[in-house]
Amino acid sequence: MSTPSLSRRLSTYLYRRPVLALTLLLAPPLVWLGVVYLGSLFSLLVQSFFSLDGFTGQVVRRFTLATYRDLFTRANLDIILRTAGMAASVTVAAAAAAFPLALYMARYASPRMKAFLYLAILLPLWSSYLVRVYSWKLILAREGILNWTVTQLRIEGLLASLLALPGIGGPSLSVSLLGMFIVYLYVWLPYMILPVEAALERVPESLLEASSDLGARPRETFRRIILPLALPGVVAGSIFTFSLTLGDFIVPYALGNSALFIGQAVLAHQGTAGNIPLAAAFTVVPTVIMAIYLTAAKRAGAFDAL
Amino acid sequence: MTTPPPAVRFVRVSRHFGDVRAVDDVTLDILDGEFFTLLGPSGSGKTTCLRLIAGFDHPSEGRIELHGVEVSTLPPYERDVNTVFQDYALFPHMTVAENVAYGLVIKKVPPRERQERVAEMLAMVQLPGLGHRKPTQLSGGQRQRVALARALVNRPRVLLLDEPLGALDLKLRQQMQSELKALQQQVGITFVYVTHDQDEALTMSDRIGVFNHGRLVQVGTPAEIYERPATDFVAGFVGVSNLVSGDAAVAVAGSPLTFTIRPEKILIREAGAAVSDGMCAADGWIRDVVYLGAHTRYRVELAAGGELTVIEQNVEATPADVRAARGRSVRLLWHRAHNRLVATQP
Numbered sequence: 001m002s003t004p005s006l007s008r009r010l011s012t013y014l015y016r017r018p019v020l021a022l023t024l025l026l027a028p029p030l031v032w033l034g035v036v037y038l039g040s041l042f043s044l045l046v047q048s049f050f051s052l053d054g055f056t057g058q059v060v061r062r063f064t065l066a067t068y069r070d071l072f073t074r075a076n077l078d079i080i081l082r083t084a085g086m087a088a089s090v091t092v093a094a095a096a097a098a099f100p101l102a103l104y105m106a107r108y109a110s111p112r113m114k115a116f117l118y119l120a121i122l123l124p125l126w127s128s129y130l131v132r133v134y135s136w137k138l139i140l141a142r143e144g145i146l147n148w149t150v151t152q153l154r155i156e157g158l159l160a161s162l163l164a165l166p167g168i169g170g171p172s173l174s175v176s177l178l179g180m181f182i183v184y185l186y187v188w189l190p191y192m193i194l195p196v197e198a199a200l201e202r203v204p205e206s207l208l209e210a211s212s213d214l215g216a217r218p219r220e221t222f223r224r225i226i227l228p229l230a231l232p233g234v235v236a237g238s239i240f241t242f243s244l245t246l247g248d249f250i251v252p253y254a255l256g257n258s259a260l261f262i263g264q265a266v267l268a269h270q271g272t273a274g275n276i277p278l279a280a281a282f283t284v285v286p287t288v289i290m291a292i293y294l295t296a297a298k299r300a301g302a303f304d305a306l
Numbered sequence: 307m308t309t310p311p312p313a314v315r316f317v318r319v320s321r322h323f324g325d326v327r328a329v330d331d332v333t334l335d336i337l338d339g340e341f342f343t344l345l346g347p348s349g350s351g352k353t354t355c356l357r358l359i360a361g362f363d364h365p366s367e368g369r370i371e372l373h374g375v376e377v378s379t380l381p382p383y384e385r386d387v388n389t390v391f392q393d394y395a396l397f398p399h400m401t402v403a404e405n406v407a408y409g410l411v412i413k414k415v416p417p418r419e420r421q422e423r424v425a426e427m428l429a430m431v432q433l434p435g436l437g438h439r440k441p442t443q444l445s446g447g448q449r450q451r452v453a454l455a456r457a458l459v460n461r462p463r464v465l466l467l468d469e470p471l472g473a474l475d476l477k478l479r480q481q482m483q484s485e486l487k488a489l490q491q492q493v494g495i496t497f498v499y500v501t502h503d504q505d506e507a508l509t510m511s512d513r514i515g516v517f518n519h520g521r522l523v524q525v526g527t528p529a530e531i532y533e534r535p536a537t538d539f540v541a542g543f544v545g546v547s548n549l550v551s552g553d554a555a556v557a558v559a560g561s562p563l564t565f566t567i568r569p570e571k572i573l574i575r576e577a578g579a580a581v582s583d584g585m586c587a588a589d590g591w592i593r594d595v596v597y598l599g600a601h602t603r604y605r606v607e608l609a610a611g612g613e614l615t616v617i618e619q620n621v622e623a624t625p626a627d628v629r630a631a632r633g634r635s636v637r638l639l640w641h642r643a644h645n646r647l648v649a650t651q652p
Contacts, residue, residue, distance in 0.1 A: 210389070
């Protein structure tokens with residue numbers, strides 16, 4: 001009998017040592033996650049406790065809370081609140097817009113229709129995010145198709161009064177918080193639809209039948225069974241829409257006005273201004289907001305159905 | 307004196323899915339307070355019938371009445387029936403007590419009465435003190451009891467049970483069978499029970515309806531169904547049955563009409579044993595023997611063609627005796643009265 005080949009002996013060796021096999025498999029991703037990702041996150045946190053010497057422009061490597069004090073100045077606080085407010089409204093709107101579609105896909109659509117809808121939702125993600133944002137700038141511009149449609153429908157007065165609103169309005173949709181909201185809603189919607197649809201698909205039909213069997217009308221079944229069981233999906237989706245909006249700097253750059261968002265502030269401080277500590281402190285803000293949000297969601301029982 | 311209307315009435319009910327006739331022209335009365343079982347193999351239409359009563363599905367033709375009121379097109383939440391689901395369908399995000407209270411919350415029963423009825427019902431299904439648990443923390447048998455409590459707490463006039471014991475192991479299933487029967491007698495509600503398990507049907511039911519290919523083949527008490535099966539399908543599905551037809555039927559009974567004979571009615575005697583009046587006799591040899599503990603199953607090949615299965619209690623016989631019987635020539639005897647002529651289904 002010939003001796004088994006090397007690969008066969010290796011297979012046998014690993015088969016008998018499952019812990020070693022697992023370690024070998026997990027080592028690369030763990031090194032990546034642990035050292036490269038968490039390590040840089042940690043160094044970011046450390047950086048945020050340094051400060052910038054305003055005179056020399058050098059980073060002073062000594063522990064201080066001065067940078068965080070800077071973060072809570074009027075101007076910077078405005079940036080944080082504006083960004084968080086935008087992220088929250090985009091998330092709420094995305095959840096409201098995604099739910100009916102996700103429900104239709106999970107419960108009512110035929111397999112063909114479902115495949116088509118999946119494709120329709122994922123297809124935009126194949127093209128560059130930048131291209132899509134700039135296309136929207138053209139759509140929303142004063143000379144763009146949206147304005148033209150509104151004019152044809154003779155409701156330009158409505159649009160004008162929306163744009164006249166203080167804070168969210170502006171000279172046109174392409175230079176306003178309102179326009180940014182529309183674009184954010186569009187670019188992040190797939191990230192809300194997919195987890196909500198997945199959560200709804202996991203709800204067995206028999207639970208809905210049981211609810212109606214016990215006397216609940218469709219509206220009550222929705223409120224007491226479907227909604228609570230879909231909540232983990234909504235929370236998962238909102239993590240995407242919320243954190244993606246918090247960190248984005250392209251949409252405000254393309255469609256915003258002079259009012260800054262966190263992403264832009266980070267870009268400005270670590271780039272031209274060279275204020276790495278303040279940029280790091282700004283970056284810590286979304287992390288803290290997300291941590292608070294997830295804790296609150298857990299307290300509210302959003303993950304009880306998992 | 308007028309008789310009360312039946313709890314459930316099917317009048318020429320059919321349910322088609324495309325070309326498939328899941329339920330085909332079923333007419334049936336289920337009496338008030340009865341334990342009625344819909345028995346049949348999978349795909350025979352019994353579960354569809356249950357769903358038609360619950361209102362999850364609606365008939366393509368015919369009408370369904372509950373206590374004399376037509377409900378054919380009513381949604382489930384407007385029918386005074388409750389269902390125990392095959393997968394129990396407990397709400398995973400609610401505790402056991404919240405699950406049981408669900409129907410009462412929907413009906414806006416005041417909290418105090420609600421709590422009392424939930425506690426009373428949990429005690430009745432022998433789960434007191436487990437109200438705060440989540441369904442995932444319960445065993446299969448416990449979940450089954452919660453599902454039962456959740457349905458019964460609403461005091462429905464008809465309780466529908468869709469193979470509720472299917473997922474339980476044999477011991478637990480037998481225990482639950484007697485508990486369910488006792489519970490039904492205690493609460494006096496009409497139970498409509500779906501199963502493919504003939505033992506379960508015979509054990510629990512007041513009456514049984516046997517389904518095959520969407521049709522209701524026979525309705526009767528367990529004894530009627532077992533002793534006087536209407537067709538060869540019923541004879542074969544409910545218990546083990548020997549079907550004798552053609553030349554063998556002529557040789558044994560003197561007529562070519564197909565009849566059935568239950569294996570436990572047949573006696574095994576020495577070849578050439580005397581045949582008394584009113585007995586049927588068939589000669590053959592023992593082809594196969596299976597020792598089953600309490601009884602032994604013999605397969606006897608007949609000289610006239612075909613074979614008969616015979617079951618004998620192991621009163622005196624030892625496993626060695628039983629094995630030694632293989633290959634022996636025997637005469638089979640049984641009372642002619644046990645022969646049942648049956649219609650053969652194509």
